Amino acid sequence: MDKEYFEDLNKSIKDAGCQWTAGETSITKLTDFQQLMRLGYVPGPDGFSLEELERKSADNYALYLKEEKAPLPRNIDWRNMNGDGYVTSIKDQGNCGSCVAFGTVATLESRVRVLADSPVNKNSKILPDLSEAQLFFCGGGSSGRNCGNGWWISAALSFFKDSGIAPESCFPYSDHDQSCKLSKDWRKKLTRVNDYHIIRNIEDMKEWLSCNGPLVTGFNVYQDFFSYKSGVYRHVKGEQKGGHCISCVGYDDKKEAWICKNSWGTGWGEHGYFLIGYGQCGIDAYMYAIDDCSEVYPLYNDYFLRDSLNDFGQIPVSGTLCYSPDIVPAGMTILENPSKTLEENWFKDMGKDIVGNTDNHIYLRGRNLSDEAKNIKLYLYYSKASLLLFPSLWKNNSIKNSNGNDYYEGSVSRQGEVLVSESSFLWKPDKISKDDHYCLIARAETSAHPNPVPDIDKISDFAKFIAENPGFVWRNVSVTSKDTPSFSVALDYEQGTGAEEMYFIISCLNNTKGSSVSLTCGAKGPQPAINIPRTKINQENFIVGTVAEVPAGFKGNIVFNYWKDKVKIESEWEIRVSAFYLPGNADLFCNTVKLELEGMAPRIGILVGDYIISGKA
Numbered sequence: 001m002d003k004e005y006f007e008d009l010n011k012s013i014k015d016a017g018c019q020w021t022a023g024e025t026s027i028t029k030l031t032d033f034q035q036l037m038r039l040g041y042v043p044g045p046d047g048f049s050l051e052e053l054e055r056k057s058a059d060n061y062a063l064y065l066k067e068e069k070a071p072l073p074r075n076i077d078w079r080n081m082n083g084d085g086y087v088t089s090i091k092d093q094g095n096c097g098s099c100v101a102f103g104t105v106a107t108l109e110s111r112v113r114v115l116a117d118s119p120v121n122k123n124s125k126i127l128p129d130l131s132e133a134q135l136f137f138c139g140g141g142s143s144g145r146n147c148g149n150g151w152w153i154s155a156a157l158s159f160f161k162d163s164g165i166a167p168e169s170c171f172p173y174s175d176h177d178q179s180c181k182l183s184k185d186w187r188k189k190l191t192r193v194n195d196y197h198i199i200r201n202i203e204d205m206k207e208w209l210s211c212n213g214p215l216v217t218g219f220n221v222y223q224d225f226f227s228y229k230s231g232v233y234r235h236v237k238g239e240q241k242g243g244h245c246i247s248c249v250g251y252d253d254k255k256e257a258w259i260c261k262n263s264w265g266t267g268w269g270e271h272g273y274f275l276i277g278y279g280q281c282g283i284d285a286y287m288y289a290i291d292d293c294s295e296v297y298p299l300y301n302d303y304f305l306r307d308s309l310n311d312f313g314q315i316p317v318s319g320t321l322c323y324s325p326d327i328v329p330a331g332m333t334i335l336e337n338p339s340k341t342l343e344e345n346w347f348k349d350m351g352k353d354i355v356g357n358t359d360n361h362i363y364l365r366g367r368n369l370s371d372e373a374k375n376i377k378l379y380l381y382y383s384k385a386s387l388l389l390f391p392s393l394w395k396n397n398s399i400k401n402s403n404g405n406d407y408y409e410g411s412v413s414r415q416g417e418v419l420v421s422e423s424s425f426l427w428k429p430d431k432i433s434k435d436d437h438y439c440l441i442a443r444a445e446t447s448a449h450p451n452p453v454p455d456i457d458k459i460s461d462f463a464k465f466i467a468e469n470p471g472f473v474w475r476n477v478s479v480t481s482k483d484t485p486s487f488s489v490a491l492d493y494e495q496g497t498g499a500e501e502m503y504f505i506i507s508c509l510n511n512t513k514g515s516s517v518s519l520t521c522g523a524k525g526p527q528p529a530i531n532i533p534r535t536k537i538n539q540e541n542f543i544v545g546t547v548a549e550v551p552a553g554f555k556g557n558i559v560f561n562y563w564k565d566k567v568k569i570e571s572e573w574e575i576r577v578s579a580f581y582l583p584g585n586a587d588l589f590c591n592t593v594k595l596e597l598e599g600m601a602p603r604i605g606i607l608v609g610d611y612i613i614s615g616k617a
Contacts, residue, residue, distance in 0.1 A: 009227060012236050019255075020231030020275075026267030027226045030095075035226055038264055040097025040150030041218040041243035047152060050220050050243050053282035057219075061279025064202040072203075076210050077250035077259055078110055079273075084119035084347075086110050086213060087249050088129060090272030092265035094175025096147035100218075101136035102263035103245035104156040104288075105165070107216040110249065111290040112191060114213035115416035116299060116369060117346060118312040126312045128167035128297070130191060131182075135165055138180035146177045153216055153245060153288055157196045164190030164295060194294040194371040194415075200286045202278060206251055208289050214249045214261070215287040222281070228268070232257040232275045248287060249273075258283060292371040292415040302449050303376050303412065303419065304470035305366045305442055309347060313369050316467040324473035325349040327380070327440050328363040330424065332485075332561060334522045334531050338363050339420040346418065353480045354438070356431035358488040359559045361424035361522040362399070364442050368412040368419065377407045377445040380425045385437050389474060390462060394441050395453040401425045402523035402556050404492075407445075424522030426490065426557055429479055437478050444471045485561040491577065491611055493521070495554040503580040503595055503605050504530055504558070505545035508537045510574055514567035517544070519577065523556030530558060536565075545595070547582070547603075562613065574614040580605030 009022040027035060043049055048056060078086045088109045093102050109130055113119060118126055136151065139159035145151040159165070170186040199205050205215060223238025232255050250259035257275040260283075266272045276283050295301060299313040305326045307317050328342060331352045335341050342350060342365045354360050364378045380401075383394035401408050401423045408421035429438055445451055451471035456462050466472070506517050515537050521530035526548040535544050560577050580595060582605050595605045 006227060009224060009237065016234070016236050018232070018234045018236060020233050021229045022224065022227040023229040025227060025229065025269070027264055034095050036242060037095040037097055037147065038093065038099070039221055039242040039244045040093075040099040040147075041103075041245040042150045042152055043243070044152035044154050047154070048282075048285060050240070050282065053218070053243075053285045054220050056285035057282040058279050060200070060202050060284055064278065067203060070203055070207060072206050072210050074253045075251070076206070077252075078114070078209075078214055079249060081119075085121050086113045086119050087261060088120060090261065090266050091132070091263050093132075093263040096175040096177075097150040098132060098136040098140075098147065098175075099245040099263055100151040100153055100156050101132040101140070103216050103218075103247050104153060104160070105130050105132050105135060106247035106261050106263070107214045107288075108160060108165070108191070108193065108290055110214045110247070111212070112293060112296050115292065116296065116312055117367065117416065122347065123310055123312060126314050127299075128169065130165050131168045131171040131173070133168075133171040133173040133178065134180070134182060134186075135159060137178045138171075138182070139163065141180055147175070150243070153218060157193065157216075157288060157290070160193035160290075161196070164192035166190055167297070189297045190295055191293060191297050192295040193290055193292075195291040197289055197291060198286050199289055202284050205248075205284060205287050209248070209251055212289065214247045215289055216245065216247055217283060217287040218243050218245045219276070219283040220244075220281040228274055230270050232277050234277045234280050248283075294371050296369060299369050300470040302370050302471070303366050303368045303374050303444055303446055305364070305444055305473040307473050309349065311470075313367070313470055315470065317470065321466055322439070322474045322476050323349070324442065324475045325351070326365045326473060327351065327442050327475040328365065329354050329440070329477055330361045330363060331355055332358060332360060332518065332520065332559070333533065334361050334424060334520045334529055335363065336529055336531065338422050338424070339418075342420045343418045351475070351477070353482075354427070354429055354477045355484055356429055356479045356481055358485050358561060359426045359428045359490050359557070361402070361520065362427055362440065363421050363424050364408065365418060365420040366444055368415060368417050370448070371415045373411065373413045374446050375409070375411045376419055377409050378421050379407045379443040379445065380427075381441040381443070382427060382429070383439045383441065385439065385476075388459070388462060389439055389441065391453050391456055394439070399425045399427045402521060403525075404555055404557065422524040423556075426522065426559070428488075428490075431479060431481055437476050440475045440477055442473050442475075446471075483563070486564040487562040487613060487615075488559065489613070490557040490559050493554075493556050493558050493579070493609075495550045495552060497552050499552045500550060501547065501582045502550050503545055503547050503582060503603070504532070505543060505578045505580065505595070506532060506560070507576040507578060508542040509576060510540065510572070512537050512567075512573045512575060513540055513542070515565050516563040517575065518561045519546075519558060521556050521558045523554070525554040525556065526550045534561070534563070560611070560613070572614065574612060577611040577613070578607060579609035581608045
């Protein structure tokens with residue numbers, strides 16, 4: 001193709017009102033036969049013909065224009081999701097009609113990274129590239145498919161589900177017909193799809209892309225597509241050449257286009273990618289989604305806790321083993337919405353120093369890598385510093401959570417879901433020397449991996465235990481005396497059989513001006529959480545409080561802290577922690593109190609609980 005061809009094509013594109021640019025590419029340099037060999041998507045036995053595919057896509061787009069739009073993001077691109085990329089590098093299928101293998105493998109590689117939250121820019125080596133050669137020459141080859149006659153998407157996805165796929169290293173790709181020959185250990189390295197489904201509506205395609213990762217689809221290729229350089233492709237001129245399979249990695253509503261990953265190398269298109277308009281060439285007649293995976297090599301097939309921020313669930317674990325970001329000490333404060341906060345900050349260590357001689361709130365979090373729903377129990381233990389943390393040093397040092405239980409129990413319903421202990425664990429450590437520390441140990445228990453605390457007294461057994469068990473993690477924590485309260489107490493609270501709106505109030509009655517107080521409860525249940533953050537007492541007879549809807553049967557520990565804050569108290573002082581019930585009709589009750597708190601409308605309450613703290617100068 002010469003300069004005149006591209007000038008004529010660009011003029012036709014402009015005259016048609018389209019927004020893309022044509023030019024010489026790595027594909028236009030090929031012969032007609034070689035260009036055809038860059039395709040390879042054919043309709044399956046029950047699929048649309050290429051002509052029907054295109055008509056259906058146009059119908060879908062016409063319907064999409066009439067439909068009421070869901071409140072979805074205007075732009076999704078899995079190459080950059082909040083700074084993280086979940087799309088693996090561009091590959092080149094060469095002169096072989098194996099595009100179905102490349103499009104489906106690209107989609108599976110991204111889906112696995114989304115499920116494990118393992119972006120390529122965080123640790124690209126944890127999850128291997130998968131073998132297009134195995135998929136095409138073993139999966140397609142078993143039914144007579146080859147470089148010359150191509151394949152269809154549903155058959156490739158069925159192979160993922162029935163047989164699984166090994167890493168690229170087990171069967172490297174070459175662009176010519178090959179016999180099915182894998183390395184000896186390939187069966188130990190499989191990634192297997194649990195299920196997949198077809199999506200037939202454009203809005204549903206966008207909804208999936210906005211939350212779950214790329215989709216795989218096929219479309220008609222025309223002669224002008226080989227010359228695509230940039231912009232939003234829409235067919236302008238040239239005859240139909242055949243079907244092609246790609247991975248759709250996002251969409252752009254402003255440009256009304258799908259963002260797609262091709263398999264023609266980086267010398268074509270926008271460094272191997274392209275945009276194509278909604279309803280064009282059969283691209284969105286239907287797309288396939290990969291739901292979840294029953295196996296992901298080399299990841300732990302269960303709920304797991306990370307040993308460090310570089311741990312994505314691989315076995316055995318590599319790297320540092322004593323800085324788990326999934327044990328999250330929060331000090332004396334509580335997290336208002338622990339699940340939301342700790343999931344949104346998955347790649348951050350949110351832990352703080354532990355404060356000695358007072359109750360500290362500690363949260364646990366982890367991710368489910370299994371395709372099954374899971375019931376999970378989370379335990380927390382402590383140990384004084386030791387070079388080797390043999391279980392005998394900590395197995396009896398369990399830490400209870402804010403509800404007074406030995407563990408936090410929760411569940412996950414899908415692969416990739418994060419579970420956070422919404423009830424904090426409460427720990428009141430002794431002060432230790434300045435340069436010393438404690439170690440916290442977390443344990444996750446599921447039906448598949450009960451992970452009992454083992455009896456280990458050999459170094460070799462201990463090393464194997466910590467390297468191969470993602471159900472246990474460690475975190476060294478420093479203990480500080482900075483801002484240690486002058487007085488701290490954990491008060492038991494039990495709601496009883498009725499759910500009620502409650503006021504929790506700290507009354508600073510005399511001679512405490514200039515000091516500080518706080519009241520926190522990290523137990524799951526009250527809405528919002530019972531939380532009076534550290535507050536300065538700025539006047540005599542100072543009152544501060546919070547209101548919460550407390551559910552029936554709730555039990556928890558409410559931690560009160562008092563800081564003298566270098567205030568010179570010259571006589572007796574007194575602080576009162578009180579709980580008030582807020583009745584619907586105060587006229588029916590006696591002994592009511594008018595509650596007037598800053599920022600809240602006056603309410604009538606009935607005192608139901610009192611705790612008095614007093615002292616002398």
